[in-house]
Amino acid sequence: MTTATQSTETARTTVTVKCTGHVRTEVGEPEFSYAFEGxxxxxxxxxxxxxxxxxxxxxxxxxEEASTDGWADPPEELPGTWEKNPEGEQTRTYARVAVNGKFNEHLDGFDTELDDGDRVALIYPFIFCC
Incomplete structure (x- = not known):
């Protein structure tokens, strides 16, 4: 008797990672290919x-780590649709994660599907004040 076997292999995806600001300093490179399982x-x-x-x-x-008071009072009626990623899937104040030029909260958050060749930007700018 023969039984069918199912593949338990996880997909491997290769993306281009772009780093800016403090992330670039820590990682040491502005852009590179990165392969991962999933x-x-x-x-x-x-x-x-x-x-x-x-x-x-x-x-x-x-x-608290994901929000800031800002510099101006928001209008009573905000234009468009405003959504946030669930807690634990948010970026820090001023930090951003983008896929192909779109911030992850405008996609499917951390559930956003990635394909080979997609661009993932990890952004944490240098901020200087007064």
Whole structure:
């Protein structure tokens, strides 16, 4: 008797990583290819953070780390649709993660599917004040 076997292999995806600001300083390169097991932004980030110690720089653990008071009072009625990623899937204030030029919260957050050749930008700008 023969039984069918199912493949338990996980997809391997290769993306182009672009780093700016403090992330670039920590990683040491502005742009490079990166292969990981899986096909979502969350799987990419988990794998990437094992290789590069920049998670604390990019990902907010609390709502307080993900927001700022801003410099101006917002209007009573905000234009368009405003959505946030769920807690634990938000970036720190001023830090951003983008896939092919779109911020992850405008896609499917950390569930955003990635294909070979996609561009993932890890952004944490230098901020200087007064």
């Amino acid at each position: 096909d979502t932004l969350g799987e990419f980030l988990d794998d990437f953070f094992e290789s590069y110690d920049v998670e604390e720089m990019l990902v907010a653990e609390t709502e």
